[in-house]
Amino acid sequence: MSGAAPVAYSVGELARIAKVTVRTLHHYDGIGLLTPGGRTPAGYRRYEEADLERLRQILFYRELGFPLEEIAAILDDRSVTATEHLRRQHELISARIGRLQALAAAVEDALEAEKMGIQLTPEEKFEVFGPDYQESWEAEAERKYGGTSPWEESRRRTRGYSKADWARIKEQADGLNARLAAAVTAGVPAGSEAAMDLAEEHRQQIVAHYYDCGYEIHRGLAAMFVADPRFTATYEKLAPGLARWLHDAILANADRAE
Numbered sequence: 001m002s003g004a005a006p007v008a009y010s011v012g013e014l015a016r017i018a019k020v021t022v023r024t025l026h027h028y029d030g031i032g033l034l035t036p037g038g039r040t041p042a043g044y045r046r047y048e049e050a051d052l053e054r055l056r057q058i059l060f061y062r063e064l065g066f067p068l069e070e071i072a073a074i075l076d077d078r079s080v081t082a083t084e085h086l087r088r089q090h091e092l093i094s095a096r097i098g099r100l101q102a103l104a105a106a107v108e109d110a111l112e113a114e115k116m117g118i119q120l121t122p123e124e125k126f127e128v129f130g131p132d133y134q135e136s137w138e139a140e141a142e143r144k145y146g147g148t149s150p151w152e153e154s155r156r157r158t159r160g161y162s163k164a165d166w167a168r169i170k171e172q173a174d175g176l177n178a179r180l181a182a183a184v185t186a187g188v189p190a191g192s193e194a195a196m197d198l199a200e201e202h203r204q205q206i207v208a209h210y211y212d213c214g215y216e217i218h219r220g221l222a223a224m225f226v227a228d229p230r231f232t233a234t235y236e237k238l239a240p241g242l243a244r245w246l247h248d249a250i251l252a253n254a255d256r257a258e
Helices: 011-018 022-030 049-063 068-075 082-116 122-129 136-145 149-158 163-185 193-209 215-227 229-238 242-257
Strands: 045-048
Touching: 011 022, 011 045, 011 049, 022 049, 045 049, 049 068, 163 193, 163 229, 163 242, 193 215, 193 242, 215 229, 215 242, 229 242
Parallel strands: none
Antiparallel strands: none
């Protein structure tokens, strides 16, 4: 009994199997990269199983970006066995996967930053923070504190805040400010437990929304409340004497904690 006749493919059949165009196969034949193993009596190309395997190798290296001339040199190197080809392909695929995973991670980070990086317009800042807000304060703060750990943490966290988030944060701050003003107006001593509790709430709001505000950092903020006329004016609008009172309450609270 004779063996089964070898399988042969027309150029159209091979193109369909490999999902390439007939024109591509004609080009590969023209440059000697993939020459069909036979021809019909009428002169039509007939590709054999070995040709199909070579095309698979060509398309693999082509997918990885190898130029056709280099692919031809690789496949025509008779010193390289089929096993060595497979080993090399495995290494190339692994390296490609690593690069693609790194690229995917970078794209995911970019998408997350795009999705979360909701920035308020000047009009929205005016609406959320009130008419006293000045964008120049942001540039000034960056000049003073840019590069510090609290600054970087605050930028990272606030980058993802929406307008609704800012409105919620302002509502919490306004509520605390109202209670601070009520306390100083009622004559609550800055060194009392009630005043220190309010100072601690002030610190915790910073921790919750911006950065890890330790007691020494909180002391530094308190110093600005009385040293910077803009901070002082902000609190004095809420209640006369509030800037100094909050300064003293923050220091008393820090002393209590430490």
